[in-house]
Amino acid sequence: MSCTVSAAPAPAAPAGDPGFGLYVHWPFCRAKCPYCDFNSHVRAEVDQDRWRRALLAELDHVAALAPAAGPLRSIFFGGGTPSLMPPATTAAVIDRAVARFGAEAGIEITLEANPTSVEAARFRAYRDAGVDRVSLGVQALNDADLTALGREHSAAEALAAVALAARTFPRFSFDLIYARPGQDAAAWEAELGRALDHAGDHLSLYQLTLEPGTRFHALAERGRLRLPPDDTQAELYRLSHDLLAAAGLAAYEVSNHARPGAESRHNLVYWRGGAFAGIGPGAHGRLDLASGRVGTSTERWPERWLDRVERDGHGLAPFEPLDAVTRLAELVMMGLRLAEGVPLARIEQLAGRPWRETLDARGLARAERRGHLTVEDGRLKATPQGRLLLDAVLVDLLP
């Protein structure tokens, strides 16, 4: 790979340019976690050559569809468990993507990884392939909870992987899951304190959510798993925000914390309403075509996706055209997750009308009165309290 990767903070996004990203989905896992509803599958054997060729073919197809897209602000390998992907495949995809779309200076290339010793052993190879940022699924820092969460690593092993990532990559982040069964504020506070000892400039903290179709959901339905009460969940959320803000890692998004400049540039593309290409089984995209913006998605089932790409050159479903109202909904829905909010100019540019007229007037007035939304520096922002209730606020707000 030819481009050099620097650890320098990204230049602040020029107003109105949320950037362009590429998402690559690697659908395989060694085991399925009981809380996870992502498109992930366990397979004994994966024909790595076929998969590499297929990913490259679909990448070529999408690039040809949207010739004006780019340059890339970021590439993100998600899954599944992308750290099971051969580094050579990672390198091939990165090289091809940069060749097709071009790259901004300081492009961010992130790979999600599990913090097991097996995967840590390949960190160097991913770095050599061009990956400059890893996001590690640590999830918890005590072994009992890790077992309950179906993870294949111990806390010690995870922290060792974190340390290795810190030495290998210019940037790294890790995830924790909170509001786990039986977890209280004191336990979470202690765990967060340990996490901060090992953290770099970025942490993702996800409240455990029972997604339909998962084993946790089924257990909860049968009364065999109980999440902490609502009030505790809210308390843990606030606690996380206060503690991390004090440590210099303020929440820049509902579940993401970073030092200024260390935000995930890839995810910012989503939250700022940028376009992105998505390849691999079940990947979603937002592409700006001559006809306007469309939503893209691909066949979810890995083998069917592979067959389709080999037959048709891609696994895409028919595009979903997104009209101005829909785009506006997406922009506001995603943008209010960010502390920076949504630039009013973007709303007006999209709707072609004064921004207030584009939203539900009563919902907006009520949210402002309740202190859930504010208008500041030409941006519509959710307050910390508003962000905690964002989904309810959005139902009121969207037209």
Add this chain to the structure above:
Amino acid sequence: MTELARLRNFSIVAHIDHGKSTLADRIIERCGALEAREMRGQVLDSMDLERERGITIKAQTVRLKYTARDGGDYIFNLVDTPGHVDFSYEVSRSMRACEGSLLLVDATQGVEAQTLANAYQAIDADHEIVVVLNKIDLPAAEPEKIKEQIEDILGLDAADALLISAKTGDGVDAVMEQIVHRLPPPSGEVAAPLKALVVDSWYDPYLGVVTLVRVKQGRLEKGMRARFMGTGAVHPIDRVGVFSPKPVVIDELGPGEVGFITAGIKDIADAQVGDTVTDDKKPADAPLPGFRPSQPVVFCGMFPADGGDYPALRDALGKLRLNDASFAYEPENSQALGFGFRCGFLGLLHLEIIQARLDREFDLDLVLTAPSVVYRLYRRDGSMMELHNPADFPDPTQVDYLEEPWIKATIIVPDDFLGPVLQLCTEKRGIQEQLTYVGQRAMVVYRLPLNEVVYDFYDRLKSISRGYASFDYDMVGFDRSDLVKMDIMINGDRVDSLALMVHRSMAEARGRALCERLQELIPRQQYQVAIQAAIGGKVIARETVKAMRKDVLAKCYGGDVTRKRKLLEKQKAGKKRMRQFGKIEIPQEAFLAALKMETS
């Protein structure tokens, strides 16, 4: 005109399911009025609904020709009676059209509450009563024991009771003969001014209102101007006839005869059951006694589930009213439920029947509020208003006192369940008037406030007696009562459709139950919701729906955008079905569940 001595007018008195309709069929068959292929079983119950529910809603009657064993020809008028508590007034009028009754009792079940109620009606009407025990073909039949019961409870001589099986026809011939020989013929002067009792009336789309009458004296003929003495309506008679059971037009009806008239009547309220028809040219000096215009006592709100169905509901109610003078309705507008109607009924079963007909005949999806009763509200200025809807309760400073309707309830229940039944009646503010035993069964008579009975009395009686209790009631009038209007407030705003009238002694318990139910039903909001029950300004119960603490998706990335957006669109659509109360939005479902509330 038929010679009086050849006439026999009678009705069959029975509890539900004791075989009244089957016996009627056998009697019609014996008289050869219908070919066998025309017998569809239970000829008298003409409406589908009656067939389905096994009860008779509107009385019908049939005129039959019978040749007795002695060779004489007789005319039988079998006057059908509605078989349910809500129609006791209609039953009493049907009885006045007859001189005798067949008291039909299921020989396996014995005397039940409606056997009693209807038998007393027959006794009140001075009927000669022939006791008939049915279902003696069944192994469980105990005719001797049942005869004893009849003598003990009703004081009727059951020694000569006829033993029959209406199903097989066994013993029916003897019934026919007894009708001739035991029941008296009617009497009445043909030369006297006309007095004809309105036994029933219904709307026919081609003929207008058809009025079923029993001539007491004088003659009734086509062309006569009929005056309804109770309502004052006058209509020229264009048709006189009898049901055999098919309608047959004849020239005139004389004393003792039962038949129908049509007179181009458009509004059924002009021909009310119990009224007296006379000749407008030569009127009788006084009407027959006992006329009482029908008075709805049970009320509920009916709202279309889809507001767009309002005109369809209005038309449907209009059509039902054509056939049912005892059903009343007026427009109502509710904050929670939109536009609908406040409807009045003779009782709960009447309400159920109307609801079922709306559902079946008009295919309307309806929302019904909990039933309430009519109250008499006396103002300080001495005036009285009938309160059909708690929302109409005036400024309390104007109110002097209130009266509520009471009933006399007769319950027959196996001994094992007596305790819980007494407890239920006490809990419902009942006053015991009588407690007697009939073998293994107890008969209790209670005075009960109707508003407690409409609340959940039937369901609970049924469940605590495992369905073995039989129940009948009579309205006994209004009594002064310590009633209060209870308001439900949501974050300080009164919710009109949840207001209710309640006895002061029950207010706190009811208020608490309602608040608790609402607390379960109202989803958490962005702000705390206070639910209060209050009387006047005083809060008697309170519950809080805590504010939603956290409501935000933990993960929302590129792959989640579409799904999340579609979810929001769906929630937004759901929100449009919510009802706004001040700052609070509440799903309509929550109100419905609260309005239909039944204690458990």
